[in-house]
Amino acid sequence: MDRRVLLAALVLFAGGATGVGVAVFAFVGVDGATAEAAVVWESDAVSGDDGTETASVTVDGSTLLVQPAVVNDTRSVRAVAPGAGTRWTTTVAAQTPPETSGTSRSSGLGVTTGRLDGDPVVATTTEDGQLVVLDAADGRERFSVELGGSSGVTPAIGDPTGDGTNVVAAATTDGRVVVVDADGSRRFEATVDGSVERRPLVVGPNPDPDGRETGIAGGIAVSTARGERGVVTLFDATGTPLWERTPAVTPVSWTAASTRRGPVIALGGANGNLEAVEVADGSTRYEVGLQDRPVAVGGLDAGRVLVGGVGSVWAVDLLDGEVVWKQQYGGETRVNAPGVGDVANDGTPEVVAVNRQGALLGLNRNGEPVLRGGLDGTDGTPVVYAGPLVADTDGDGTDEVVVVDETGRARVLSS
Template sequence: MDRRVLFASLILLAGGATGVGVALFAFVGIDEGAVDAEIVWETDPVEGDDGSGAVVATMDGDPVVVQSTTADGERVVRATAVGGDVAWRTPLSAIAAGDAAGGDGDTGSGDAGGADDPPGTSRLVAGTLDGESVVAFTTAPGSLVVLDAADGSTRFTVDLDGPGGIRPAIGDLDADGGSEVAAATADGRVVAVADGGDTVFETSLGEPVDRRPLIVGSGGDESGDAAADARGIAVATVGGEETTVRLLDANGDARWTATPSVTPLSWNAADTRRGPVIALGGTNGNLEAIEVADGSSRYEVGLQDLPVTVGEADRGRIHVGGVRSVWAVDLLDGEVVWKQQYGGDTRVNAPGVGTVSADAGTGPVAVNREGDVLALNPSGEAIARGDVGAAVVYAGPLFADVTGDGTDEVLVVTEDGRIVALDD
């Protein structure tokens, strides 16, 4: 393949008062030899989903895309199987009524049917509890709901005792090998529950929660020793004009409290060989990494003067989307390994990581607001590109092997709830 790769050294400097470091990176031009991705299947639009909250889960070993939608005037969570058939639907009225059987493919019209403005839900999160694939979310009135991905049945619900609508987290909070679920309310309550719904802890922070909680795992240093204190639930709150980040332990007690330099637009957690970090994408275009062990700032690096969005990590790098650009930043020292530019002046959503090519291996994939898709190899070179047609896209990519070829296809959920699967 004839690749056009442009390398240029770029030094990002900022005044010492800002704490922004110096970085060198290679600028990687769009590769004209990248293959064109083709749409292999797509669904019709659905009401109530803008695409930002959809997830991929597993049903009987096969992938399903789970969305929070509306049907018959009420909120419904539904799963779409490969090819576009609806596998199950679970209306919130059934959950509220204690119907543990969940949905069976019917749209359902519960007591809320015909309502003009059905209760909202948070974005969804997929994970595993006790070896089974689940999907979790919170409702605006203040419930945490966990559904079995196999059939949409209700695994458990928890009253959060406060307004919900914030995406929960699933992860191993106490290092026992199993996962817990953590949820936060808008007014500052944090609740962690075990895989059966029993309360692990609940606490009140006294300040509004700014974004989804993160369950962060224990990393290790270069010698392989575990960082025992680098585990817990990270929560961001807003008091006045400042954002405060706290790490809560398995008892709900704060290990540390920190005020980041950036005002975070997004965040994510990642492990490194020197312990885990929390990566924050700032509204000022800077990326900051906070040490999970003690809340100190590992580094801050300027990427552009417009807001940036933190995506997924791979190979010791965090991938970040901004306006018309994607970056790979080394998690250890903040060095910008490469920058890929595409999409004119369009904002790029949070990049994901998937294996869309057996030859290239695992690599980042970016989707911009206009639905342009760009798959990259670990060096930042484009290997495939495509688009979903005339559409607005707010979400990053999802991944699933929908063709059975052993590699991932890229799934994009558009503003109108349409699911589009692209294959190179």
């Protein structure tokens, strides 16, 4: 029997035995008709980012890579144009704490990109509890807001009401939540019990799902460390708490998504389970076991959430938790949160995964390999903690893959 068919059969049997949806496929034969992706450009390394805090933004049709940086012992943000180099660098804090100054490790204070009043912006927080929003075109400060608490976490930008108006949601590690409008004016302030562990989520509404008369509102979700598994709290767009609950899993990653039955928050658990929480009331829509080690939720594609784990990538149906397919690669190496983009130049989105060793794998919607590559041979084998960024970095209409390693060095890979 062909080893690909044999392995698929074994995984199907294992999935049925553990309660995972039966539409599971695993392929390890990535040596078929796949395109090769090679490094076509790389940036300088930068202190202050281990790769996990880099974001991309489009300015006047061109892609910029934006990341936190430490420059002359000051906390900064820099924007790099692939193929060209540094576009701008802006100081956002006068002094960097000793544990991050002069190192390449991330301070945990990342950047978020988005649009406010139609303009591309970059948002970050500082060690002394400020939210700073910059113009993405030139790095000039648009506004700054005192958060009134200890060190901030990475903020979020999004539209919680569905009216086309984005807000910036920020939080401090000691539980203060501040949401501001496009001009920096406060929309609401709130507090939550426990330490905030990760960036807030701006959850969009689901108007009239499944033809019902009443839609499901969105809001701002905050995850805190409290109790055995932590607590998730959802506020509406005015700051009113809608619900608070302890999830079934201890979350190590999360994202928000819309489905035909209303929006959900997908939690990647420390125990290897994926949980989908209903935005409507905080109840669990489903919990599905993927493996017995932590998993990272990534991009969304056609009603599915992509998940990375140790040696594997999954596509899970957001509606019912069915595992649509599973792909294995890289042996026992952890796969970072997958991304989505048209990297095969076929007009359809592909799933893009990168593991800790920098090995790249692109998959079509059936989970079949269509692209492979990696960072081998470029200054050894760098460690990669971050999921890939997928963007059209050269303006040719096709997405490239951006991989940022532990030194903050960004590399663009293209086929």
